[in-house]
Amino acid sequence: MTAAGEEPAAGAGGADAGGAAPDGAPAGEVRAAVPPVSLSPSRAGDFMQCPLLYRFRVIDRLPEKPSEAATRGTLVHAVLERLFDAPAAERTPPRAKALIPGQWDRLRASRPELVELFADDADGERLARWLSEAERLVERWFTLEDPSRLEPAERELFVEAELASGLRLRGIIDRVDVAPTGEVRIVDYKTGKAPRPEYAEGALFQMKFYALVVWRLKKVVPRRLQLVYLGSGDVLTYDPVPADLERIERKLHALWEAIRLATETGDWRPRPTKLCGWCDHRAHCPEFGGTPPPYPLPLAPAAPPVQGRMGAD
DSSP: OOOTTSOOOTTOOOTTOTTOOOTTSOTTOOOOOOOOOOBOHHHHHHHHHOHHHHIIIIISOOOOOOOHHHHHHHHHHHHHHHHTTSOGGGOOHHHHHHTHHHHHHHHHHHOGGGGGGGTTOTTSHHHHHHHHHHHHHHHHHHHHOOGGGOOOSEEEEEEEEEOTTSOEEEEEEEEEEEOTTOOEEEEEEESSOOOOGGGHHHHHHHHHHHHHHHHHHHSOOOSEEEEEETTTTEEEEEOOOHHHHHHHHHHHHHHHHHHHHHHHHOOOOOOOOGGGGGOTTGGGOGGGTOOOOOOOSOOOOOOOOOOOOOOOO
């Protein structure tokens, strides 16, 4: 889910991020197309934004160029996760900033395609500015939360739950805090700016998705959902109730039914918006004069026409 003011993280991480190799497969290996079997917040967001984008990422698995904004977000997330390895008293801004070079090295080693981000940066100035911005985002976090007073129960937690309908939901939660009383707080870091109030509900979709998964797994409704916007220095919180999560569950069922129908018919329609300017797939999009690649999945046979029957005059 992309917040207002934040560049879409095309091809960024996620439990089922498009363009990624399947688990256990070498990076860059192309796998045979298969129908989708689960839903994550990012892919649900793709379908709501543009069904054709969902197809390109999940069905066709078209490659996407790494972006500076999305990669910086991944780097900052890694730094904030690793900072909690240190004793509470040592979780300071200098300690956090000192983690950036090593985490950047690890990120490049795990994703060789990132080398192209700064391939034309011969003097290293652009990379230096990019790393400085990552430092500023990390520093800003300390004005919003005090890590010396936090002991997360989980960090970068992969969660997966199967609903009674058979729909499988999955995702990665940045941080889970559990109070001594047992109350659960789900925290997500955003490197962009907080949305305007009228767009807050869209920003909370991802968090309600996670809350639903936790509720179905643990039988506990999280006490608080918290979005930490490092780009603007804002914190958005929401305290869900079961009715909220039942509504999001119904929405996800309807969304999954629409995905199932599009998968069977091959009818993935583009939905033009201002976000098209960020999309890597305009060359394949009919809205921009492109042609999608051949559909790689079998289509369901068309239903026979219903034969009418003449009644007696």
